[in-house]
Amino acid sequence: xxxxxxxxxxxxxxxxxxxxxxxxxxxxxxxxxxxxxxxxxxxxxxxxxxxxxxxxxxxxxxxxxxxxxxxxxxxxxxxxxxxxxxxxxxxxxxxxxxxxxxxxxxxxxxxxxxxxxxxxxxxxxxxxxxxxxxxxxxxxxxxxxxxxxxxxxxxxxxxxxxxxxxxxxxxxxxxxxxxxxxxxxxxxxxxxxxxxxxxxxxxxxxxxxxxxxxxxxxxxxxxxxxxxxxxxxxxxxxxxxxxxxxxxxxxxxxxxxxxxxxxxxxxxxxxxxxxxxxxxxxxxxxxxxxxxxxxxxxxxxxxxxxxxxxxxxxxxxxxxxxxxxxxxxxxxxxxxxxxxxxxxxxxxxxxxxxxxxxxxxxxxxxxxxxxxxxxxxxxxxxxxxxxxxxxxxxxxxxxxxxxxxxxxxxxxxxxxxxxxxxxxxxxxxxxxxxxxxxxxxxxxxxxxxxxxxxxxxxxxxxxxxxxxxxxxxxxxxxxxxxxxxxxxxxxxxxxxxxxxxxxxxxxxxxxxxxxxxxxxxxxxxxxxxxxxxxxxxxxxxxxxxxxxxxxxxxxxxxxxxxxxxxxxxxxxxxxxxxxxxxxxxxxxxxxxxxxxxxxxxxxxxxxxxxxxxxxxxxxxxxxxxxxxxxxxxxxxxxxxxxxxxxxxxxxxxxxxxxxxxxxxxxxxxxxxxxxxxxxxxxxxxxxxxxxxxxxxxxxxxxxxxxxxxxxxxxxxxxxxxxxxxxxxxxxxxxxxxxxxxxxxxxxxxxxxxxxxxxxxxxxxxxxxxxxxxxxxxxxxxxxxxxxxxxxxxxxxxxxxxxxxxxxxxxxxxxxxxxxxxxxxxxxxxxxxxxxxxxxxxxxxxxx
Numbered sequence: 001x002x003x004x005x006x007x008x009x010x011x012x013x014x015x016x017x018x019x020x021x022x023x024x025x026x027x028x029x030x031x032x033x034x035x036x037x038x039x040x041x042x043x044x045x046x047x048x049x050x051x052x053x054x055x056x057x058x059x060x061x062x063x064x065x066x067x068x069x070x071x072x073x074x075x076x077x078x079x080x081x082x083x084x085x086x087x088x089x090x091x092x093x094x095x096x097x098x099x100x101x102x103x104x105x106x107x108x109x110x111x112x113x114x115x116x117x118x119x120x121x122x123x124x125x126x127x128x129x130x131x132x133x134x135x136x137x138x139x140x141x142x143x144x145x146x147x148x149x150x151x152x153x154x155x156x157x158x159x160x161x162x163x164x165x166x167x168x169x170x171x172x173x174x175x176x177x178x179x180x181x182x183x184x185x186x187x188x189x190x191x192x193x194x195x196x197x198x199x200x201x202x203x204x205x206x207x208x209x210x211x212x213x214x215x216x217x218x219x220x221x222x223x224x225x226x227x228x229x230x231x232x233x234x235x236x237x238x239x240x241x242x243x244x245x246x247x248x249x250x251x252x253x254x255x256x257x258x259x260x261x262x263x264x265x266x267x268x269x270x271x272x273x274x275x276x277x278x279x280x281x282x283x284x285x286x287x288x289x290x291x292x293x294x295x296x297x298x299x300x301x302x303x304x305x306x307x308x309x310x311x312x313x314x315x316x317x318x319x320x321x322x323x324x325x326x327x328x329x330x331x332x333x334x335x336x337x338x339x340x341x342x343x344x345x346x347x348x349x350x351x352x353x354x355x356x357x358x359x360x361x362x363x364x365x366x367x368x369x370x371x372x373x374x375x376x377x378x379x380x381x382x383x384x385x386x387x388x389x390x391x392x393x394x395x396x397x398x399x400x401x402x403x404x405x406x407x408x409x410x411x412x413x414x415x416x417x418x419x420x421x422x423x424x425x426x427x428x429x430x431x432x433x434x435x436x437x438x439x440x441x442x443x444x445x446x447x448x449x450x451x452x453x454x455x456x457x458x459x460x461x462x463x464x465x466x467x468x469x470x471x472x473x474x475x476x477x478x479x480x481x482x483x484x485x486x487x488x489x490x491x492x493x494x495x496x497x498x499x500x501x502x503x504x505x506x507x508x509x510x511x512x513x514x515x516x517x518x519x520x521x522x523x524x525x526x527x528x529x530x531x532x533x534x535x536x537x538x539x540x541x542x543x544x545x546x547x548x549x550x551x552x553x554x555x556x557x558x559x560x561x562x563x564x565x566x567x568x569x570x571x572x573x574x575x576x577x578x579x580x581x582x583x584x585x586x587x588x589x590x591x592x593x594x595x596x597x598x599x600x601x602x603x604x605x606x607x608x609x610x611x612x613x614x615x616x617x618x619x620x621x622x623x624x625x626x627x628x629x630x631x632x633x634x635x636x637x638x639x640x641x642x643x644x645x646x647x648x649x650x651x652x653x654x655x656x657x658x659x660x661x662x663x664x665x666x667x668x669x670x671x672x673x674x675x676x677x678x679x680x681x682x683x684x685x686x687x688x689x690x691x692x693x694x695x696x697x698x699x700x701x702x703x704x705x706x707x708x709x710x711x712x713x714x715x716x717x718x719x720x721x722x723x724x725x726x727x728x729x730x731x732x733x734x735x736x737x738x739x740x741x742x743x744x745x746x747x748x749x750x751x752x753x754x755x756x757x758x759x760x761x762x763x764x765x766x767x768x769x770x771x772x773x774x775x776x777x778x779x780x781x782x783x784x785x786x787x788x789x790x791x792x793x794x795x796x797x798x799x800x801x802x803x804x805x806x807x808x809x810x811x812x813x814x815x816x817x818x819x820x821x822x823x824x825x826x827x828x829x830x831x832x833x834x835x836x837x838x839x840x841x842x843x844x845x846x847x
Contacts, residue, residue, distance in 0.1 A: 036211060036756040038764050041200050044189040045773050047557075049781045051789065054175055057168065058789045061796045065502055068101040073511045079523050102502050109495035109799075113488045116806075120484030144818070145458070151815040152449060155476075158808045159445045161800065166438045168797025173431035176790035180424045183782060184417055190777050191410045193770035198403055201766040208757055208765075215753045216379050219746050223372045226742070230368070231361025233738040234598075238357070238727065242603065245723035246353050248716045249604055252612060253346035255705060260338040262702045267335060269698065273682065280636060280678045284319045287670050291316055294663040299655070308651050312664070318644055319671075334623060341614045349608035356601050363598050375746065382750070431794060434493060437486050438801050444479030445812060448472045452819035465820070473820030480809040480816075487805045494799035501792040509784035518550035536567075545570050556772035563762045588747055596735045601727050604720055612713050629699055636682045641675035 051058055077094050096103065222229055291312065300309035452475075455468025511517035521527065527534040531543035539547065547567050555565035562568070645668040652664035 036753065036760075038204055038207065038760055041196060041767070043193040043196060043770055043773070045186070045193050045770070045777060047769065047773050047776070049776075049785055051785060054171060054793075057171070057793050061789070061792045062505070064796060065505055065792070068105055069099075069502060069506050070101070071098050073506070073514075073516045074098045075516060075520050078507075078520050079526055082520075082526055083529075099503075102499060106495050106499055109491050109498070112491045112803075112806075113495065116484065116488045116491070123484070148456075148815065148818040151811050151818070152453060155445060155808060155811040155815055156449055158804050158811065159442050159449070162438065162442050162445075162804045162808060163801075165797040165799070165801030165804070166435055166442065169431065169435040169438070169794055169801070172790040172793035172797060173428060173435060176431075176787065176794070177424060177428045179786035179790065180421060183420070183786065184414070186777055186782065187410070187413050187417075190770070190774045191406060194406055194774060195403070197766060197768070197770045198406070204760070204765045208760055211753065212383055215749050216383055219379055219749050220376060222742075222746055223375060226368050226372055227361045227365040229745075230596075230738055230742040231364035233741065234364060234596075234731075234734055235358070235360045237734045237738060238360070238731065241726045242357050242723045245716075245719040246350060246357070246603060248719055249353070249608070249612070250347065250350045252713065252716050253350055256338065256341060256346065259702070259705060260335065260342060262698055262705070263335045263338060266698050266702060276678065276682045277636065280674070280682060283674045283678060287667055287674065288316050288319045290670075291319075291664070291667050294660060294667065297658075297660040297663075299658060299660045305655055305660075308654060309660075312648065312651060315644070315647075319641075337614075341611060344607055344611040346608055346611045349604055349611075352605075353603040357603065360598055360601070364596050367596050379750075434490060434798060437482075438490065438798065438805075441479050441482050441486070441805065441808075442801075444475045444482065445808060448475035448479060448812065448816070448819070451475060452815065456819065469819045473816040473818075476812040476816040476819065480812045483805045483809045487802055490798055490802040494795045494802060497791055497795040498799065501788055501795060504788050505784070505792060509780070509788060512779050512784070515550050515553070518548070518553055522548040522550055536570075539566055540570055542570065553772055553775070556768040559767045559769035561761070561763045562766040562768050565768055569762075588743060596739065598731060598735070601731075603724050603727070609717065609720075612717060629696065636679050641671050641679060645669070645671040645675070 074094070077098060295309050295313050297309075299305050450472065451468050452472025455466045455470075455472060508517070511520075521534070524532040528537060528543070531537035533543050533545060533547055535549055535552065536545035536547035537543035545567060552565050648671070649665055649668040652661050652668065655661040655664070
């Protein structure tokens, strides 16, 4: 036990020294996504121990000990004892008060040990003198059967209690042996975990150092992509203001082209309409003239034909042309102005503006070539510094000595474990003998009860009892005799194991579990009168630093790193050697020297502006489109020629046969031909055809496009001026802002990496959970769970059984009188005046 505790203390101190000698553990390396994490370390030894089903029995013993020893852990007493170097003379009263429960139990046990042999000796002499129940004579009593039954039941119940105690003893004895056999496996797993801890620390540092390359590669990737990251960022900041203005100008350039096409379409269509209208007018005039000539026929003067002719003559006015296309002004002048405007290629000028704006990323790339090269050089120099730091860490050399100590300790334990197992086999054999002796006594009692109960004949007199019943009585007396012989020996074993086991449980196991033992050890000036804090004095030779055993143990239980656990910042401050701001500042200084000049961006030159102004003054918005629309809204003829022709033909059919009738029919047919060949095409070109192909729809669209042309151009130029002004006045601030973001991104990689390095070194590297686990294995598992708990259960069971031997032997002696064959008995004879009893001796041989 002392060896294990010393080993664990040396482990803590050696790891402290090793960590102090590490120098700077800083290294810089990131991952692509910069989600840095140390590889998890797996350990074999479980950090908790469960006794299994036997744990319930252990709890019973713990409850008994809390009853016997209800006092709290004597921290003050223990501190004084340690301060006085185990001088118990001055505080013996407090010690006795604390140990009063154990002392009382031990005194009672010692009285039992002393008195039982004396009582047994006196009891034997007394029985040899035919006293104390030694006389083989049993008086007849009326309550005899009742007493026999009471004695038998009481002995049976007590024997069961003794049997339970014996079972506790057997179980505890076997469990202790089984746990001792597991000690080698427990020690081996702890040593492997400690080796994993020591070997893992250099590997973890190497892993941290190796991560710098990934961070640098990520930074280099971003530096190589300065065009898209920095240039693209500037471009995206300016885009919402610039692109809408360029889009408006582009739309205006398209509008100019569309306006020209619309004007040409309308103008050409109007010319065709004028020509078609003139042709229609000529055709109608010819038909009208022919009809007038036909109506001059002599037949028109005779009634009733005259009436018909007059009606036809009156309707001839319907054959006049309904439009006046010649009055519509020509669109040649506006078209000429638009052609002059289109001499300047506004679309090409807009594309130059787009190109100038979209070239910003390329301009940024070209202007930052030198800065990017400087930043890369700075990063490479940081990498060289980190590599040199890695080479200066002598952790493997420092840990190799302690690894040798672990090997020596493991060899020592393995060399002595066979001796421990051998001694444990003797202990196991002794415990087995103790349990078997008690078992023998109980077997005698059970056999006595069995034979006595089964062989008892209620009609048989004491001198005539059967052999089976007599054998039962003999078994009971043998059990009582053996009890006298062994009970004091058993109680001696119980007292010794009780005193040791109870005190170890109350003074070591319980305070270790609730960590009060660490609080005692952390008492200032306790272990060294010159040191306020013993552990910090051992580690740093600075006893004023608040470093406690409880805090170290708790941190190790939480698997914190040795650096944070032992507060090594008091000896080696990682923050000073791993100055994040210093390294990040070197990179930031390079980015502060970055100069990007993109002030010469022109979205639209003066020619383009003049082109837009000329378009606004082209006059197309001043054209009176309503007169065109009004004229085109008219029908080509005043009446429907088909209806007129049909009516004319109907009227002709009412005339008598002759040249007049035939002439009118011919004219009707001519009118239909004019409608089909001239009127219908003219209508299709005007309002009454397909809307999208008509000149009317074209003029409506042209009117809409030219409406508010001056305001549209003014707004476009205003938007352009605003965007150009934004570029002129704000582009420098945008460049500074995006450059800072870009630089912060690059610097952020290394800040995160260096922060991860710092956290890893302080909290994760050489995580000392195996140390706490090894200490738990030595104290809580090996000493308390493997040894003390089974030992306490052993004395609890054996002590219980031994205590119950006293009432058991009393009842066994009493009960034996009712089972054994007596030498004499009370005889009753009938007399005249009543029954008179007298004593009569019978030889047992006659039975």
